Amino acid sequence: MCENTDDLILGVDLGGTKILTAVTNSQGKILSRDHSITPAKKGHEAVMQSILESAQRALEQADVAISELTAVGIGAPGLSNSETGILFTSPNLPGWQDIPLRDIMQEKLGKKTFLINDANAAALGEFCFGAARGARNFIYITLSTGIGGGIVIDGKIYTGAIGTAGEVGHMTIDDNGPICNCGNKGCWETLASGTALAREAKHRIKEGARTSILEYAKNDVEKVTAQVIYSAAEQGDSLSKELIARTGYYVGVGLANLINIFNPELIVIGGGLSNIGDMLLGPALKTAGERAYKEAFQAVRFASAGLGRNSGVLGAAAFALQEMRKLLCE
Numbered sequence: 001m002c003e004n005t006d007d008l009i010l011g012v013d014l015g016g017t018k019i020l021t022a023v024t025n026s027q028g029k030i031l032s033r034d035h036s037i038t039p040a041k042k043g044h045e046a047v048m049q050s051i052l053e054s055a056q057r058a059l060e061q062a063d064v065a066i067s068e069l070t071a072v073g074i075g076a077p078g079l080s081n082s083e084t085g086i087l088f089t090s091p092n093l094p095g096w097q098d099i100p101l102r103d104i105m106q107e108k109l110g111k112k113t114f115l116i117n118d119a120n121a122a123a124l125g126e127f128c129f130g131a132a133r134g135a136r137n138f139i140y141i142t143l144s145t146g147i148g149g150g151i152v153i154d155g156k157i158y159t160g161a162i163g164t165a166g167e168v169g170h171m172t173i174d175d176n177g178p179i180c181n182c183g184n185k186g187c188w189e190t191l192a193s194g195t196a197l198a199r200e201a202k203h204r205i206k207e208g209a210r211t212s213i214l215e216y217a218k219n220d221v222e223k224v225t226a227q228v229i230y231s232a233a234e235q236g237d238s239l240s241k242e243l244i245a246r247t248g249y250y251v252g253v254g255l256a257n258l259i260n261i262f263n264p265e266l267i268v269i270g271g272g273l274s275n276i277g278d279m280l281l282g283p284a285l286k287t288a289g290e291r292a293y294k295e296a297f298q299a300v301r302f303a304s305a306g307l308g309r310n311s312g313v314l315g316a317a318a319f320a321l322q323e324m325r326k327l328l329c330e
């Protein structure tokens with residue numbers, strides 16, 4: 001799945017808030033990067049124009065002409081089909097419905113373009129260049145504002161019937177839990193994400209809990225984020241520690257499900273929330289160990305994502321190169 005050639009690829013990591021674009025080579029070396037804000041509220045035309053402009057800046061910075069690229073890979077949030085290049089829907093991109101993102105961007109860029117789900121891209125990035133090198137059966141999860149996942153079986157991303165597999169964040173953990181962006185109740189990401197952690201903290205503060213969290217949020221309950229809660233926890237705030245441990249517990253419940261279903265050799269954990277480290281992951285692994293089959297739990301190794309914020313953009317590039325090779329060999 002990972003190539004070692006002298007190709008240059010443009011990778012795009014489209015997020016609900018940020019666009020990261022990079023020119024890379026096939027060994028995962030980044031020649032240039034461009035960050036910009038996703039104008040999500042302005043609709044898909046504006047977002048696609050921003051991707052185009054970001055791509056042009058990245059190319060200019062690397063001093064690479066679009067004609068020198070082998071292909072372009074776009075990692076996008078939400079449900080998509082890599083074969084048709086259509087983004088079905090995305091909770092992070094309001095109003096996007098059945099958008100032929102790949103073909104529109106291919107037209108705008110004038111270069112063969114491929115589309116992949118963002119978490120699958122990150123899994124592929126870790127597989128080719130990061131913490132999952134050499135693994136055949138592994139799961140990548142990103143704990144962030146939501147929870148994304150990529151499932152690799154026998155060295156291949158598992159995409160399912162129409163390309164939407166790997167939505168681990170939307171497995172039901174609590175059948176009567178909080179309403180999720182996807183419309184279901186009690187999805188894993190409504191209980192074990194940064195958004196869930198912040199929501200619980202806000203709720204407890206409004207109930208009058210004793211905590212120093214607000215000191216880290218300019219005394220504004222609406223400014224409470226996972227990062228703020230972690231800062232308070234590091235200074236010994238007991239409510240923050242309790243809430244992080246509770247979030248970790250729910251992370252572990254989901255991990256146990258994944259371990260029992262897939263028997264992976266490796267689970268790579270990335271995303272901003274995972275930077276909390278042991279305070280979150282300690283309870284997560286303890287819970288997973290208590291709930292999963294002992295044999296399956298003993299067989300799994302856990303690793304932190306090795307590429308940080310570059311896993312998505314590198315994976316999108318690796319995917320584009322892999323798909324381009326397939327086309328050339330046909």
Ligand SMILES: [Zn+2]
Pocket residue numbers: 169170180181182183184187
């Ligand atoms: Zn959901």
